[in-house]
Ligand code: C2E
Ligand code: MG
C-alpha cells in the first residue's frame with residue numbers, strides 16, 4: 001500500500017458545499033421557469049433546504065462529539081491516510097489540522113512497521129477491535145507512548161478506520177517507578193504463573209538464587225528443575241510441592257506471610273534459607289489467582305547466627321525474652337520456652353506470671369513495675385511449674401533497652417537454674433536431716449523454733465524434751481547397731497504418737513524434741529506427752545532380745561517458760577531431768593520451782609568451779625574395818641566441800657553437779673593426789689603402808705587418761721599401786737568411754753585395786769563383771785541397811801556375796817551401823833565393812849590418832 005502522498009478524497013464535511021451548489025442551480029432555474037414549473041421547483045428547493053439544514057445539524061453534532069473526545073481520534077482511509085483528526089489530536093500532536101489531514105499515518109506513528117495495516121484489517125474484518133501500543137510523535141519531534149484502539153466503518157462506501165489513541169505517559173511513569181523499585185530493593189521478587197513458571201524476576205532474586213539472567217524467567221525456569229531442589233521448612237522437614245508457600249498461595253488465594261523455608265540445591269550442594277511472602281494476583285473477574293508474586297529475603301546468615309545462638313542458648317540453658325508492653329506480646333526464644341516448659345500459647349507476660357509460684361509472681365510483677373518506673377533492670381530467681389507438672393527454677397534478668405524512654409519494651413534472659421536449686425535443696429535437706437532417723441536434726445529444729453517464736457501468733461509454742469531411759473545400756477550391751485535400731489523404732493513410735501500435731505526432731509544421742517502449737521488447746525503438750533509415754537509401754541524387740549525402754553519427758557511452754565528457743569529447750573530439759581530423777585517413764589511440766597532449783601544448781605556449779613582454786617576441799621577418811629577383829633585395814637577417802645556462802649555441801653549433791661559441768665575431772669585428780677599425799681605422809685610418819693580407797697567418777701573415764709594420771713601420782717609420792725584402791729560406780733560401765741576396758745587393765749597392771757561401789761543399786765550389768773579385771777564389790781548400804789530384818793535385802797546381800805564368790809571377788813559392806821548388821825554380814829561371809837558402827841569419815845589427824853590407838857571412842861549410835 002502506498003502511503004507516500006495525500007489521497008484525492010473529499011474531506012469530511014464537504015457534502016454541505018455540494019448541497020449549496022444544487023440550491024444555487026435551483027434558484028437560477030426558478031427565474032426562467034413557468035409558474036407551474038416554479039411551484040415544483042420551489043417545493044424541491046424547500047426540501048433541499050430542509051435536507052441541508054438537517055445535514056448541517058448532523059455535521060455539527062458529529063464535530064461536537066468528535067472534538068469532545070479527550071483522547072486523540074483520527075479517521076484513516078483504508079490505505080492509512082489521515083482523513084480527519086479531532087481537537088484532542090491537534091493538541092496532542094501539536095500540529096495544525098491541515099498539517100495532519102491528508103498525510104499518511106506514519107507522520108504521527110513514525111515507528112510503525114511498513115506492513116502495519118495488514119494485521120489491523122485482519123482484525124477489523126473479523127469484527128474485532130485492534131489494539132496496539134505504539135509511539136506517537138508531536139510536531140516538534142518529541143514522542144509519547146500511546147495505546148491505539150482501531151475500529152472499521154464505511155464512509156461513502158469506502159472502508160475507513162477510526163483510531164483512538166490513549167496517552168500512556170502516566171502509566172509509563174508508574175511502570176518505570178515500579179521497575180526502579182524492583183531493580184533496587186534487596187528483596188527478591190518473582191512472578192509465577194499457575195504452572196510455577198517464572199514470568200519475571202528482579203535483580204535481587206537473581207542475586208539471591210545465583211541465576212544469571214535478563215530479568216525474565218528463562219534462566220530461572222532452567223534452574224527450577226524440581227528434581228534439583230529439596231525444600232524444607234524452618235525445622236528442616238522436607239516440604240511436598242503442595243506445601244511450598246507459592247503453591248499454598250495459589251491454592252488458598254490469599255497472602256502467605258513470612259514463611260521460613262530452606263532451599264537445598266542438590267547439584268550445587270548449596271543451602272539457602274529464605275523468608276518468603278507470597279501474594280496472589282487475580283485477573284479481572286477471576287476468583288482464582290492466575291499469578292503469585294513471591295517476595296523473599298536471604299536469611300541464610302541470620303539463620304546460621306540464629307542456629308549458633310540457639311545452640312549456645314541451649315548449651316548454657318539460657319533463653320531470651322522480650323516483652324512488648326504496647327502490643328502486649330511476650331517473645332520467647334525456643335530455649336526460653338523449653339526452660340519454662342510452655343507451649344506456644346505463652347504469648348504475654350500474664351501467661352508467664354501464671355505459671356509462677358504465688359510469692360514469685362508478686363516479686364516479678366513488682367520488679368517489672370519498678371523497672372518500668374525507673375527505666376532500670378532487675379534480676380530475680382523464681383520458681384514455677386511447667387505444664388507437665390514439673391517445677392522449674394529460673395534466674396530472670398530484664399532491662400529496658402537504652403533509648404526506650406517509654407519503657408515500652410523490656411527484654412532479658414531467662415536461665416534454667418533448676419539443677420543448682422535442686423542440689424542446694426538436697427544439701428539443705430541433708431543439712432536439716434538426721435541421717436539415721438530421717439527426721440529434723442538439732443540445727444534444723446533450733447532454727448524452726450526460732451522462726452516460730454519470732455512470728456506473731458505463733459508465740460504460744462510448747463517444747464517436749466524426750467530422753468530415752470536405759471538407751472545407753474542397750475547401746476553398750478547389744479552394740480551400736482542395736483542402739484541405732486532402737487533409735488529408729490523410738491522415732492517411729494513418737495512420730496506415730498504425735499501424728500500431725502507436733503514436729504519431731506532428734507536433738508542429740510537419745511534425745512528428741514517435739515514442738516507443738518498450744519494456741520487452740522492449752523493442754524496439747526501434756527496430751528502429746530501422755531501419748532508418747534504410752535507408745536513406750538511395750539518393750540522393744542531388738543534382734544532376739546526384748547528390751548523395755550521408756551522415755552522421760554520434760555515440757556516447757558512459751559512464753560511462760562521462756563521466750564527464746566535456747567531458754568525454752570533448757571527449761572524443758574530441766575523438767576525432763578526432774579522427771580528422770582523422780583520416776584522416769586513419764587512427763588514433767590517445767591515450773592518456777594524447778595527453775596529455782598536450776599538456779600541453785602547454777603549457783604552451786606559456778607562456786608564449785610572456783611572451789612579448787614579457793615582451796616575449799618578437804619578429804620576425810622573412813623576406816624575399813626575387819627568385821628571379825630575390828631582392825632583397821634584401810635580407809636576410804638571422802639570429799640568435803642565448805643563454801644563460805646553455801647556452807648557445808650553434801651558430797652553426793654556437789655559431785656553430781658561437778659559431773660554435770662565436767663569439773664569433777666579436775667576435782668577428782670585433786671582428790672586422788674591428796675589421798676596419795678596423805679598415805680605417803682602417814683607412811684613417813686611411821687604408820688605403815690595403808691591402802692586408801694579413792695572414789696572415781698565415770699566422767700574421769702571419759703576424755704581423760706586416768707591410768708596415766710594414777711601412774712604419775714603414785715610415782716610422785718613413791719607409792720606402790722597396791723597402796724591405792726579405786727572405787728567406781730556401775731555408771732562407768734554404761735557410759736560410752738571407748739577405752740574403759742584398757743584403762744582397767746592398765747590400772748590392774750600397776751597393782752591398783754579396782755572395786756565397784758554401791759553394787760546392786762545401779763544397772764548390775766552382770767556380763768561386765770566377768771569381763772572386767774576388778775577385785776571387789778562394795779555392797780550398797782541400801783541393802784545393808786535392811787539386814788538382818790528385811791528378808792529381801794538379806795536375799796540381795798546373799799546374791800551379791802554369791803556372785804562375788806563365784807567370780808573370785810572380794811566384798812566390802814558399806815554403811816554398817818549396827819552390831820546386828822556386823823553379825824549378819826559375817827554370817828554371809830563378808831569380812832570387811834565400813835560404817836558409823838566403827839567411824840564416820842575422819843579428818844586426817846583424827847584418823848591418825850585412831851590408828852595410833854589413841855582414837856576417841858566411836859560416836860553413840
Ligand atoms: P560412797 O562412796 O558410797 O561413800 C560412802 C558414803 O556413805 C559416804 O557418804 C559416807 O559418809 C556414808 N557412810 C559411811 N558410813 C555410813 C553409815 O554407817 N551410815 C550412813 N547412812 N552413811 C554412811 P558421803 O561422804 O556423803 O559421800 C557420798 C558419796 O559421794 C560417796 O558415796 C561417793 O559416791 C561420793 N563421793 C565422796 N567423795 C568423793 C570423791 O572424792 N570422788 C567422787 N567421785 N565421789 C565421791
Ligand atoms: Mg565409795
Ligand code: MG
Pocket residue numbers: 757758778780781814
Ligand atoms: Mg558407796
